[in-house]
Amino acid sequence: MNIPRIVKIKQIINESPTVKTFIFDWDVKDEIPGQFMMVWNFNNEKPMSISYIDPVKNEIGISIRNIGKFTKQIHNLCEGDKLGLRGPYGRGFHIAGSKILVVGGGIGMAPIIAFSDKASGMGIEVHIISAATTHNELLFNDRIEKSDAKLLTCTDDGTSGFCGFGTDLAEKTLSEIDYDMVICCGPEVMMKKLFDIVEKFKIPAQFSMERYMKCGMGLCGQCCVDNVGWRICVEGPVFWTDELRMINEFGQYRRDSSGVKHNIP
Amino acid sequence: MTILEIELCGIKMRNPTMLAAGILGSTASSLNWAGRSGAGAVVTKSFGIEPNKGYSNPTTVEVMGGIINAVGLSNPGVNNFKLELEKLDKSVPAIASVYGANQYEFSDIVSKIENLVDAIELNVSCPHAMGGCGSAIGQDPNLTADIVRTVKKNVKIPVIVKLTPNVTDIVEIAQYAEDAGADALTLINSMGPGMKIDIETGIPILKNRVGGLSGPAIKPIAIRCVFDVFESVDIPIIGVGGIRDYKDVLEFLYAGAQCVQIGTSIMYEGMDIFTNINNGLRRFMDKKGYGSVDEIVGIAH
Numbered sequence: 001m002n003i004p005r006i007v008k009i010k011q012i013i014n015e016s017p018t019v020k021t022f023i024f025d026w027d028v029k030d031e032i033p034g035q036f037m038m039v040w041n042f043n044n045e046k047p048m049s050i051s052y053i054d055p056v057k058n059e060i061g062i063s064i065r066n067i068g069k070f071t072k073q074i075h076n077l078c079e080g081d082k083l084g085l086r087g088p089y090g091r092g093f094h095i096a097g098s099k100i101l102v103v104g105g106g107i108g109m110a111p112i113i114a115f116s117d118k119a120s121g122m123g124i125e126v127h128i129i130s131a132a133t134t135h136n137e138l139l140f141n142d143r144i145e146k147s148d149a150k151l152l153t154c155t156d157d158g159t160s161g162f163c164g165f166g167t168d169l170a171e172k173t174l175s176e177i178d179y180d181m182v183i184c185c186g187p188e189v190m191m192k193k194l195f196d197i198v199e200k201f202k203i204p205a206q207f208s209m210e211r212y213m214k215c216g217m218g219l220c221g222q223c224c225v226d227n228v229g230w231r232i233c234v235e236g237p238v239f240w241t242d243e244l245r246m247i248n249e250f251g252q253y254r255r256d257s258s259g260v261k262h263n264i265p
Numbered sequence: 266m267t268i269l270e271i272e273l274c275g276i277k278m279r280n281p282t283m284l285a286a287g288i289l290g291s292t293a294s295s296l297n298w299a300g301r302s303g304a305g306a307v308v309t310k311s312f313g314i315e316p317n318k319g320y321s322n323p324t325t326v327e328v329m330g331g332i333i334n335a336v337g338l339s340n341p342g343v344n345n346f347k348l349e350l351e352k353l354d355k356s357v358p359a360i361a362s363v364y365g366a367n368q369y370e371f372s373d374i375v376s377k378i379e380n381l382v383d384a385i386e387l388n389v390s391c392p393h394a395m396g397g398c399g400s401a402i403g404q405d406p407n408l409t410a411d412i413v414r415t416v417k418k419n420v421k422i423p424v425i426v427k428l429t430p431n432v433t434d435i436v437e438i439a440q441y442a443e444d445a446g447a448d449a450l451t452l453i454n455s456m457g458p459g460m461k462i463d464i465e466t467g468i469p470i471l472k473n474r475v476g477g478l479s480g481p482a483i484k485p486i487a488i489r490c491v492f493d494v495f496e497s498v499d500i501p502i503i504g505v506g507g508i509r510d511y512k513d514v515l516e517f518l519y520a521g522a523q524c525v526q527i528g529t530s531i532m533y534e535g536m537d538i539f540t541n542i543n544n545g546l547r548r549f550m551d552k553k554g555y556g557s558v559d560e561i562v563g564i565a566h
Contacts, residue, residue: 229298
């Protein structure tokens with residue numbers, strides 16, 4: 001049922017100066033990378049991507065960037081503190097093909113790392129483009145290095161790996177290597193740019209979208225996208241490029257908590 | 266004419282199901298999607314004069330037999346909503362659900378959007394509204410009548426009034442609404458409010474602490490309300506509350522509803538619920554030899 005389950009924070013991992021991962025004991029059943037949890041801190045409740053799924057240890061994790069009041073409150077919590085979790089929600093990434101390029105920008109790396117761990121663990125060749133503003137904001141480098149996935153870092157200021165945008169590195173990589181599929185999560189401006197690139201290369205791709213969300217159970221309509229009307233919390237958050245073509249607000253605008261539209265810069 | 270077609274206040278519907286107010290419906294896209302999914306008509310999420318963020322999360326939590334919610338009438342305000350209404354594809358009739366604190370606000374809103382929709386549904390029944398809106402009005406027969414009378418004076422399209430079950434005598438309010446000129450009634454809005462408390466922490470889960478109960482749990486009460494009001498008014502009734510399959514729809518029709526609205530059960534059944542219900546109705550009516558929905562309306566009396 002769609003009711004928060006109270007869980008203790010088992011472990012907190014400092015991923016970067018602004019990002020922490022929170023690990024919980026969780027009866028892992030069919031959690032899929034790309035899905036999200038509704039996280040309740042007894043004050044507010046927000047959707048957060050699952051960044052870690054361990055079906056053996058029965059643990060899940062969420063990674064949160066400290067960007068506002070809610071995320072700051074969560075960053076101030078300690079191991080042993082409690083949160084309410086409900087989910088998993090939404091449609092996650094579909095794993096297909098034998099060679100996959102995954103592209104994550106900023107905190108968009110959260111579902112990307114969960115996908116990469118699962119896919120590379122299945123023996124799929126995964127190349128990760130991990131993009132951040134600067135080197136110490138690159139996320140999950142240790143986890144990637146422990147896995148069989150190949151890491152390509154990319155920073156705006158050139159302090160690690162490719163200097164420039166993740167989309168530029170992705171375009172370069174796609175022109176050099178053949179992939180069966182591309183997976184992406186990051187700022188929408190970046191995803192729109194990558195969408196145009198994968199369309200040019202005619203490669204199937206999935207993108208994870210984000211919209212203001214309230215109920216998370218497909219009823220309130222807050223996260224419905226134009227023009228198809230789909231709910232990010234049920235039909236999404238992950239969409240194939242064929243589906244994204246029907247979401248014409250993608251890369252253009254988004255609605256706030258009252259439903260007023262704002263252009264995506 | 267197909268077996269499921271009905272006419273409500275002169276509005277032709279291809280079947281007796283509507284998307285209920287408050288579930289999806291805050292954009293043209295989601296309303297059009299409900300139409301494409303088989304709904305016979307769509308009702309918008311309620312909107313008011315100004316943009317409203319509603320309550321903070323959690324705004325919704327599941328309970329046995331449904332949900333409780335205190336979304337708090339979040340909406341982008343009539344001027345923004347008007348832009349959505351302009352993008353309706355008109356494949357099915359559209360009804361605008363509006364709320365306000367008094368008759369002037371209601372009139373102001375409906376005059377701005379009257380030409381874009383087929384009917385108005387006055388939300389005087391939301392149990393978690395702020396600032397004297399919602400059930401603060403609908404629990405008072407005189408306030409309800411004032412608003413209906415003023416809105417009726419200002420618009421030419423049908424005016425439907427959605428009533429709250431959280432009153433001693435819903436029949437009295439229904440009669441006041443009818444006498445004030447309402448063209449139809451929608452019965453019922455969510456119940457309560459109710460509360461759910463987390464047992465680990467002792468904290469009420471909804472940020473607003475309380476919220477309206479909707480879903481299958483409230484169906485028997487909705488059926489009773491429709492049944493009672495049907496005996497006392499002559500205007501059409503739209504039944505709503507806990508409908509999940511065609512059998513639920515039949516109960517509402519038997520009780521006296523001319524058509525129905527569907528909301529919360531989209532959580533269980535997805536958007537296919539409209540088509541599934543209509544297919545079920547067709548099969549049932551074929552088997553029983555009914556030729557039209559009208560033949561079924563009120564047969565429990």
